[in-house]
Amino acid sequence: MSKKHVAVVMGGYSDEYKVSLKSGQLIFDSLDRDLYHVYKVIILKDEWFFLSENDEKTAIDTGDFSVNLENGEKLKFDVCFNIIHGSPGENGILQAYWDAIGQKYTGCDFYQSALTFNKKDTLAVLSKYGIPSAKSIYLRKGDEIDEENIISELSLPLFVKPNQSGSSLGISKVKQQSELASAIEIAFKEDDEILIESFLDGMEVSVGVIDFKGETIVLGITEIVPQNEFFDYEAKYEGASEEITPARIDDETRIKVEEISKKAYESLGMSGFSRSEFILMNGTPYMLEMNTNPGFSPASILPQQAKIYGISVKDLCGSEVEKALNKI
Template sequence: MKKKNVAVVMGGYSDEYVVSLKSGQLIFDSLDRDLYNVYKVVILKEEWYFLDDRGEKSLINKADFSVNLSSGFDVKFDVCFNIIHGKPGENGELQAYWDTIGQTYTGCGFYQSALTFNKKDTLAVLSKYGIPSAKSVYLRKNEDCNEDQIIADLGLPVFVKPNQSGSSLGITKVKEQADLKKAMDFAFAEDDEILIESFLDGMEVSVGVIDYEGETIVLGITEIVSKNEFFDYEAKYEGASEEITPARIDEETRIRVKNIAKKAYDSLGMSGFSRSEFIIMNGTPYMLEMNTNPGFSPASILPQQAAHYGISIKDLCGNEVEKALNKTK
């Protein structure tokens, strides 16, 4: 059987590209060479390029996402393994482009990517399915706001965050109203839309959900114990947190979290990797957000959960490629 050409597509347009490169390397190393020819493709704002074994770059032809190597050999990819965190791989832009040119790819489609990258819209849709979230105020850049009314409605502390961003970039925990404006400006530097959310005093958990061999499964529930004020960029990627799998919760709460995470995944018509964040308060899981291209470096939560569940990284990645290939049959 002829091997399929798989491009592991990494990088991105935000500061998350550094994490994406690490995630891409793990997937590149893990895919079965007996089944696939595996290649690296890096997408950055300034250029899209193919990276060969010697580290030499060749530009991607955006007309059909192929590459013409200096040897004169053209490479066309049977599957693109999308592991870009943030724009353009997690907000639907890349998926819409691939759909237009007929390129097969892993993970969820354009609509699910665009929806889940927008925190406000995700939580609004999931509320219709009975999935609770924090009380919040939504603001656009340069829109007038009444700080006194916001604090009266939400109380203190509050979280101020970009509506469309990842890796906890641009997020501030605000304890005093005097700090609210600075936090809003910080969030607006990442996105033109922000959310100000009420504080939920409870345990933060991260829940990995995937569709694996035709079934929606919860890989694990990981308890997040941050050394910082919250699970920020430093806590996620620089070791300033303790991640405990399985989370230290009772069986009744575990089942409740598992069922809500699966319900959210299925209700949105998801496919591929996902990691949803919840705060458990008084036994009730409140959803914060869903990530459709979560971190996949060796230290990331989803690979840890897969190991706990008993699925190897090789099988996890191979399942994604085979699902994508089967969509085209």
């Protein structure tokens, strides 16, 4: 059996590209060389390129996502392992392009990516399946902002978030009305649509869910104990939080979180890696968001959960490639 050609596609157009490069490196290192030829492809705003073993760049031919090698051969990939966080790999843009040229790839499809990257729409769809979330107000750039109404609807403290940004960029916790206008301005710098949400006072948990060998499994429930006011970019990527796996919750709550996480994953028709964030309040899990391409660097939550669950990173990544190869 000839080895399949796998491109680990990393980078992205947002500030998260640095994390994606670390995630991509872990996947690149972990894939089984007895089964696959593994390559690095980096997608940035101004260039898409193939990185050779001696770190030489070759431009990607975007007509069919191939590479013209120095020896005159054309390299086509059997599978692209998509590990881009944020745009264009987590919001459906890349998946739609790959679908159009017939390129197989890991993770969820164009629709699921686009939907889950939009917090408002994800929560609206999931509410139909009985999955609760915070009370919220949605604003587009240019909408009139009625501070009194926002505060009377949601009360203080509250959160202001970009609707479509990853990595907790542009999120603020507002404790008094005087902070609201600048929080809204910060969020609008990241996105043209924002969500203002009521504050849920409870434990934040991060839940890894994957489909592995034909089954939806919850890898683990991680309790997030931020040193800052909430699980922001610094807490996520610069170590300013304590992550406890498994979370310190009783069995009844754990089962409830597992069930609701699986239900959310399956209701949205998800595939591949996912990490959902919830706040547990009075025993009820409230959904904050779902990430379809969560961080996968050695420091990230998902690989840690897999280790505790007993699935090696090699098996986790290999399973994704095999699923993608078997797509029709």
